[in-house]
Amino acid sequence: MITNKRVTILNAAKNAFSLFGYKGTTVAHVAKLAHVGKGTIYTEFKNKEQLFEAVMDEILNDLDTIFQRVLHQNERSLLKVHRALYETLQYRKEHQLLIHLTEEVNIHGTQEAVSAIQKVEQFILDSLERAIAQGVEQGRLHVVNTEITAFTIYKLYIAFIVDWEEKKPPLSKEEMFQVFENHIFYGIAVRSS
Amino acid sequence: MITNKRVTILNAAKNAFSLFGYKGTTVAHVAKLAHVGKGTIYTEFKNKEQLFEAVMDEILNDLDTIFQRVLHQNERSLLKVHRALYETLQYRKEHQLLIHLTEEVNIHGTQEAVSAIQKVEQFILDSLERAIAQGVEQGRLHVVNTEITAFTIYKLYIAFIVDWEEKKPPLSKEEMFQVFENHIFYGIAVRSS
């Protein structure tokens, strides 16, 4: 066995949490998936919560990778921010674990699920804010308060990806970009003179 | 007694629902508040659900009044839309019943509460869309799709009035307007030439 114990357990846990959510996965189940005894898990992780946090950290890493990759591409600020956010939320939407956690928060009020989602949300907001600040420094964006702007853009995307799709056909990546461009970026005001 | 039976019951119900939400108010309680027998309620309303819907209709009426009043003032489109939405959401936020209903939806998944809130939300979206269409006709706004723009603006306000306040000090009416103006109306793009 070349992979070490910790990684093996972590992968098993990632799968289990992804399939069944936080409450839905038992430590015994993770142990079975990882082909280790239950006690072994407790030699690597203090308790179930810490195991879960380790898994979440991996996911935050994935998100970071996505953000870094997109933000280093050579595009105009606007498109960058859009692409970064869109891909992040797409990943978030597709990732079974995050879906399960969101459902868990609505059904039981699992504390772990709540703070996990908050952590992910805060991470996205922070990354977004940095991207915007970058645009401001380059003189490409006119922004009074980067935190407010990051919040605005984030909520707008969430609204379209989550709420809009509850009653209307989903917007494509390009349509989302149009909305973003027309509203946030250029504004709906008709310019006189 | 000059007020008729139906109105008396409706007022009592409005108070009761406002104080305790849908699940929290019992028909017996409404009867006592209205100083009528429980059976009397069932001569005017088919069941608890219909009584509740009658109360909700009154509230939608209030909202309509607010919208009409603001929209007939002589101001530029932007300010109108802002003011209409802000006052509507302010009313919504202050009205005990709507607060209780929102909480109810989060705790139990009361069907009545869900559809009531959806109804209110749809009403606001429709009114907003009409206000925007008006601005477009007058050549004051450049909008591709009034439904999408209404949705965008509405969600933005909700985000600031509900989510933002969970972690940051609330924005004043003027600050809200600034955000609205900077992002949706003028856009954050820096204009060259």
Next chain:
DNA sequence: CAAATGACTATTTTGTCGTTTTGGTCAATT
């Protein structure tokens, strides 16, 4: 006698308590 009523019934909600499951430990095993 038509409208109003509250005691009554059927249904839903809440509380309880014994059973099962699960997170975490630790003495036995490798």
Next chain:
DNA sequence: AATTGACCAAAACGACAAAATAGTCATTTG
């Protein structure tokens, strides 16, 4: 020394009883 799974206390579940509530209807009332 590292690993393990039987074991234990605590939490979750669920079946059932008790309480609360929506809705009905025979009786009362103005």
